[in-house]
Amino acid sequence: MDNYTSDSSDSDNPTKTLDFSYLSLDSDALKERLGSIKDPESVETILLHQNQLNHAPGNITKFTNLHLLDLSNCGLSELPDFLSDCPLTTLVAKNNNLSNDSLPKTFEAFSTLRELNLSGNRLTEFPEQVLQLTALRYLYLGGNGISRITKDIWKLQRLQILSMGGNSLTDVPSTLGQLTTLHALILCDNMLESLPGSIANLKNLKSLLLHKNRLKTLPTEIITLSCLTELSLRDNPLVVRFVSDMTHDPPSLLELAARVIKINNIHYGKEDLPKNLTDYLNSGHCCVNPNCKGVFFNNRIEHIKFVDFCGKYRVPLLQYLCSSKCIDPRSNDDKIDSNGVMMRKVLLG
Missing domain, CATH: 3.80.10.10 (Ribonuclease Inhibitor)
Structure with missing residues (x-):
């Protein structure tokens, strides 16, 4: 048959x-x-x-x-x-x-x-x-x-x-x-x-x-x-x-404590802390993710973002984030070029 x-x-x-x-x-x-x-x-x-x-x-x-x-x-x-x-x-x-x-x-x-x-x-x-x-x-x-x-x-x-x-x-x-x-x-x-x-x-x-x-x-x-x-x-x-260059070590206890102070807007002054700690708190950087209120000091996440240049070229830009969780594919505009095309998969590892 x-x-x-x-x-x-x-x-x-x-x-x-x-x-x-x-x-x-x-x-x-x-x-x-x-x-x-x-x-x-x-x-x-x-x-x-x-x-x-x-x-x-x-x-x-x-x-x-x-x-x-x-x-x-x-x-x-x-x-x-x-x-x-x-x-x-x-x-x-x-x-x-x-x-x-x-x-x-x-x-x-x-x-x-x-x-x-x-x-x-x-x-x-x-x-x-x-x-x-x-x-x-x-x-x-x-x-x-x-x-x-x-x-x-x-x-x-x-x-x-x-x-x-x-x-x-x-x-x-x-x-x-x-x-x-x-x-x-x-x-x-x-x-x-x-x-x-x-x-x-x-x-x-x-x-x-x-x-x-x-x-x-x-x-x-x-x-x-x-x-x-x-x-x-x-x-x-x-x-x-x-x-290997972007390995993220856990933040120190000093950084964790400083982040809590900055995120919660806890007041501090010269009379409250030694000068070295005051200077450390004043050196904080805000996370570049607009949806994140986090800060970082010595510990940070390096992130490569591609941005438009003069509406014609896409160039890499190094960003610093407070956490790897801040790399959100749903909200990051680095995944969209001038034609609205989305980079869905970049497989690095």
């Missing part, structure tokens, strides 16, 4: 999803199952992940309306050319044994492809033939051994997601900044020490994942990315230093 679900209520021409996942089928058994499908022209999705395929069956090409093919976790060591005979828009072949030599030599025939997922394979170089997929929108190459991104990456002008996490990247070409349609750039878990300033040209970028690298600094131009809502920086030297 065919394992499929109907994706349409139209009984005259329903579209099907063939789901042969988790059946431990070998290539011959799968070929037999696919051959038994009587109306292959109605099939748009075939899910084959978690099988035991040493090669993809050639009779997949009988599905002349196939748009999505998932070959993940099948042990494949080759991606055959004949898959281009299907009008695929999504090809998922992650977590296999694919190398650069086992990919099709050209992707020119895959002209309909919009999403390609080759994550978790054995690629050691950026597959140059991918650059022929000029209509590609989503490219996933994470979890390989790729050491560099080709400088010709700019040719993928419609790309919206580029996922290169978990590779061996040591730098990023400046031409990456020409991918102005990018919404998400995943470069985490690599060996990056710096980023090009051209990354500021990615005006539509919403998510930038850089955690688990070797970054000691970021290009100052990054503050102009007004659409950015997620920036992940944890496990980088710049964050380790940043967090």
Whole structure:
């Protein structure tokens, strides 16, 4: 019996999803199952992940309306050319044994492809033939051994997601900044020490994942990315230093007592206290949080706030607060730029 679900209520021409996942089928058994499908022209999705395929069956090409093919976790060591005979828009072949030599030599025939997922394979170089997929929108190459991104990456002008996490990247070409349609750039878990300033040209970028690298600094131009809502920086030297510099030690008993006096407006004069304590009380600073009446003396919280400058640039400003509780994302205007875009996630640790 065919394992499929109907994706349409139209009984005259329903579209099907063939789901042969988790059946431990070998290539011959799968070929037999696919051959038994009587109306292959109605099939748009075939899910084959978690099988035991040493090669993809050639009779997949009988599905002349196939748009999505998932070959993940099948042990494949080759991606055959004949898959281009299907009008695929999504090809998922992650977590296999694919190398650069086992990919099709050209992707020119895959002209309909919009999403390609080759994550978790054995690629050691950026597959140059991918650059022929000029209509590609989503490219996933994470979890390989790729050491560099080709400088010709700019040719993928419609790309919206580029996922290169978990590779061996040591730098990023400046031409990456020409991918102005990018919404998400995943470069985490690599060996990056710096980023090009051209990354500021990615005006539509919403998510930038850089955690688990070797970054000691970021290009100052990054503050102009007004659409950015997620920036992940944890496990980088710049964050380790940043967090260590902002370690908050508990306030002393002297400071706690002085805070109580100032917050409660308790009167004191020269006749009440020694001069050194009077001078200490007079050195108090009000918390910059407008919703807080707190004060601080020697003990304070350092907080980085991004503010508009001349309505065009966002620049960092160091603020001092009396408590970490005063960093309130619901009330702080530092999370809103001139366009009203909110920075929702800044993951430092």
